[in-house]
Amino acid sequence: MAASDKVQELHVYEMNERDRGSPAYLRLSQKPVNSLGDIVPFSNKIYRGDMEKRIGITAGMCILIEHKPELKGDRYEAIFSFYFGDYGHIAVQGPYLTYQDSYLAITGGSGIFEGVSGQVKLHQIVFPFKLFYTFYLKGIGELPEELLCKPVDPHPAVEAVPAAKACEPHAAIANFTN
Amino acid sequence: MASTTTSLKPIPSINLPSQSHRALASNFSYSKPFPFHGLNLSSVTETSSFTSSRSSNPFTTTAFFFNKFKQEAAPHTPKPAKVQELHVYEMNERDRSSPAVLKLSQKPVNSLGDLVPFTNKLYSGDLQKRVGITAGLCVLIQHVPEKKGDRYEAIYSFYFGDYGHLSVQGPYLTYEDTYLAVTGGSGIFEGAYGQVKLHQIVFPMKLYYTFYLKGIGDLPTELLGKPVPPSPAVEPSAAAKATEPHGSIPNFTN
Numbered sequence: 001m002a003a004s005d006k007v008q009e010l011h012v013y014e015m016n017e018r019d020r021g022s023p024a025y026l027r028l029s030q031k032p033v034n035s036l037g038d039i040v041p042f043s044n045k046i047y048r049g050d051m052e053k054r055i056g057i058t059a060g061m062c063i064l065i066e067h068k069p070e071l072k073g074d075r076y077e078a079i080f081s082f083y084f085g086d087y088g089h090i091a092v093q094g095p096y097l098t099y100q101d102s103y104l105a106i107t108g109g110s111g112i113f114e115g116v117s118g119q120v121k122l123h124q125i126v127f128p129f130k131l132f133y134t135f136y137l138k139g140i141g142e143l144p145e146e147l148l149c150k151p152v153d154p155h156p157a158v159e160a161v162p163a164a165k166a167c168e169p170h171a172a173i174a175n176f177t178n
Numbered sequence: 179m180a181s182t183t184t185s186l187k188p189i190p191s192i193n194l195p196s197q198s199h200r201a202l203a204s205n206f207s208y209s210k211p212f213p214f215h216g217l218n219l220s221s222v223t224e225t226s227s228f229t230s231s232r233s234s235n236p237f238t239t240t241a242f243f244f245n246k247f248k249q250e251a252a253p254h255t256p257k258p259a260k261v262q263e264l265h266v267y268e269m270n271e272r273d274r275s276s277p278a279v280l281k282l283s284q285k286p287v288n289s290l291g292d293l294v295p296f297t298n299k300l301y302s303g304d305l306q307k308r309v310g311i312t313a314g315l316c317v318l319i320q321h322v323p324e325k326k327g328d329r330y331e332a333i334y335s336f337y338f339g340d341y342g343h344l345s346v347q348g349p350y351l352t353y354e355d356t357y358l359a360v361t362g363g364s365g366i367f368e369g370a371y372g373q374v375k376l377h378q379i380v381f382p383m384k385l386y387y388t389f390y391l392k393g394i395g396d397l398p399t400e401l402l403g404k405p406v407p408p409s410p411a412v413e414p415s416a417a418a419k420a421t422e423p424h425g426s427i428p429n430f431t432n
Contacts, residue, residue: 020320024291026282039282041290043319059319059331059349079333081348081359091347091359107347108359110373115259115392116359117371139371 007118008143010135011049011151012082014058015160016128020044023128029064034074038064046082047160049132049151054164056083056177062096073099073127082133083177087144088113090135092120098127106137116140125154146173261372262397264389265303265405266336268312269414270382274298277382283318288328292318300336300431301414303386304403308418310337310431316350327353336387337431341398342367344389346374352381360391369393379408400427 016022022042029037040062046055060080067074078096081089088111094104101123109116121134132154137143152158163171167178270276276296283291294316300309314334321328332350337343342365348358355377363370375388386408391397406412417425421432 021290024283024289026291026293028282039293041293041317041319043290057319059317059329060333061317061331079347081331083349088357089348089359091361093347093361107361108371108373110348110357110359113359114357114373114390115371 006138008135008137008140010137010143010147011149012055012133012135013047013049013051013152013154013158013160014044014131014133015047016042016044016130017165018129020057023062034064034067036065040064040076042080045160047164048147048149050149051152051158051160052149052164052171053146054160054167054172054176055147056085056173058082068097068099071099073097078104084111084113084147085173085176087111087147087173090116090120090137094119096122098124106135109140112144113137113140123154125158126156130154130156130158259392262389262391262394264391264397264401266309266387266389267301267303267305267406267408267412267414268298268385268387269301270298270384271419274311277316288318288321290319294318294330296334300338301418302401302403302427303405305406305412305414306403306418306425307400308414308421308426308430309341309401310339310343310427312336322351322353325351325353327351332358338365338367338401339427339430341365341401341427343431344370344374344391348373350376352378360389363394366397367391367394377408379412380410384408384410384412 020043022044024041026039026041028039029035041060042062043057043059045057047053048055058080060078062076062078065075065077076096079093081091083089088109090109090113091107092104093107095102101121103119103121106116106118106120116137116139118136118138120136123132125132161171167176274297276298278295280293280295282293283289295314296316297311297313300311301307302309312334314332316330316332319329319331330350333347335343335345342363344363344367345361346358347361349356355375357373357375360370360372360374370391370393372390372392374390377386377388379386415425421430
């Protein structure tokens with residue numbers, strides 16, 4: 001079977017553990033409410049969907065597009081990457097709505113993700129600290145077993161297992177991005 | 179076989195394209211001359227290599243059926259995509275006011291919040307022709323003290339004059355080589371995908387890139403000269419620097 005036809009799912013948790021100076025909210029609009037002009041660079045940790053392995057980080061930025069007072073939230077345009085240590089990275093672009101789930105475009109990747117296409121579902125669990133992603137990946141070879149898992153169901157109290165948080169060798173991928 | 183691929187759920191309320199545009203040609207006209215409505219869908223999927231995400235797609239059963247009658251059918255096992263290598267040099271000649279280091283973090287060390295828009299000149303890999311410019315943004319992610327350098331998330335394009343452009347996204351580490359994703363392109367690069375290797379020769383003035391491009395037609399020979407191996411003293415030819423007609427591509431981006 002051709003690798004490129006197949007859709008492969010990948011589950012990742014993004015966690016802001018408040019130890020990376022992230023996010024950096026740049027209020028360049030100089031307005032008191034979130035406004036077009038504000039830019040938010042960010043970088044958080046990512047874990048495998050079962051929360052048992054530290055994989056790497058996210059890195060990129062959110063561009064504030066519009067505050068939505070009726071929804072008590074904001075629309076951002078997000079451009080960022082997910083880093084998977086020695087495996088490579090996946091680049092994405094699309095909407096980040098603080099008040100509901102969204103799908104972002106997978107724009108490309110490197111390493112085992114070279115040539116990847118598809119989309120990723122962003123599910124926010126606790127704004128803005130815990131997010132759960134489901135990647136629908138096309139155009140790449142079989143994902144390594146190490147990245148695949150039965151994901152933990154997203155819920156507000158979800159946390160990485162202590163070994164993964166501590167990045168112990170058995171609970172982190174090789175050269176996980178940090 | 180990984181369990182996730184066999185437990186694929188249909189993706190709710192999203193219009194996924196039924197085929198990756200790269201994987202298959204799709205020139206069928208569904209005139210349906212043959213009575214395939216009696217075809218049992220499950221038997222089709224058992225005898226073919228379609229994934230479960232395709233089992234409800236009438237397009238694929240039609241393709242399977244037509245194959246039996248030796249029609250020109252889109253193959254469901256496409257040939258591996260051709261990879262073309264493209265080499266370019268990015269040079270900061272300090273005449274484009276670049277980079278613009280925006281210390282928006284307001285911290286003395288490089289910190290998340292700092293943004294670095296930039297634009298440099300681009301030369302063909304053989305350093306004989308000026309092709310255009312790079313243009314985009316580096317987002318400082320973190321300072322890496324043990325490597326005496328920084329991690330950026332870079333989002334930018336390479337402009338090749340009348341030929342079009344390539345867009346990339348990925349890591350720029352000031353202390354080591356990286357691979358960025360090729361996210362797309364225009365002109366002759368329309369539909370491009372793949373990755374590009376960034377090799378820094380002299381921080382931040384000279385960089386050498388090797389693109390591994392898929393999804394496009396044959397690159398013009400003008401861009402495929404034998405690349406000069408990267409070294410700290412490399413310089414474009416005098417004609418290229420001066421953008422003389424024979425030292426540049428038509429309407430090189432400036």
